[in-house]
Amino acid sequence: MNSPTHTLLAMALLSKSGKPVRNWAIAIGSLIPDIAIYIWAPWQMWINDVGRRTLWRELYFEDTMQAIIAPPNSIPLFALLAGIGFWLNASGRSLKWGLALLMLSLAALIHIATDIPVHSHDAYRHLWPLSDWRFHSPISYWQDSRGGRWISMIEAAIGLACAIVLWRRHPRLWVKLTLGLLGLAYIALQLKMWLDPFGGPP
Ligand SMILES: [Zn+2]
Secondary structure (H helix, E strand, C coil): CCHHHHHHHHHHHHCCCCCHHHHHHHHHHHHHHHHHHHHHHHHHHHHCCCCHHHHHHCHHHCHHHHHHHCHHHCHHHHHHHHHHHHHHHHCCCCHHHHHHHHHHHHHHHHHHHHHHHHCCCCCCCCCCCCCCCCCCCCCCCCCHHHCHHHHHHHHHHHHHHHHHHHHHHCCCHHHHHHHHHHHHHHHHHHHHHHHCCCCCCC
């Protein structure tokens, strides 16, 4: 799925009005699995002058990139962190940071869970470091030949529904502005998907 959808979904499921630490932890956690790609892709395109096709069809699948993106997409890693966060909070050792770590990890796990059904040949090693196994889904959120356009429409519907839920939940103006911008960025990604089907993860 595209990053805005992951963030909107995690925020809709976990955020609460007037809880900034909790909410920031959720927003950051929902983006962690994709952060490396956002640094790596512009670096390759603008600094190393690599073309888009080479980037997403070759470099992305090389060992270096696959090694960088495995940890932030690891279910065992975030399950462990969620457990530590829960323990810190429940034992009273650190109510605030325990909850923040728990929320961050749960948001990352929601991201990972929603990527599993829509990544085919670009599937992640979600069980790293325990196993290199990948689930190659028959459908994809971006590949036209694997129903990408339809999955993309379902993703759009989920994203917009979550944005509406969050708009109603959070009264602050800057939150509503951010939601509006996210919605626009998100709609732009959807439009790009329909006009120019060859894209790439995330
Ligand atoms: Zn992802």
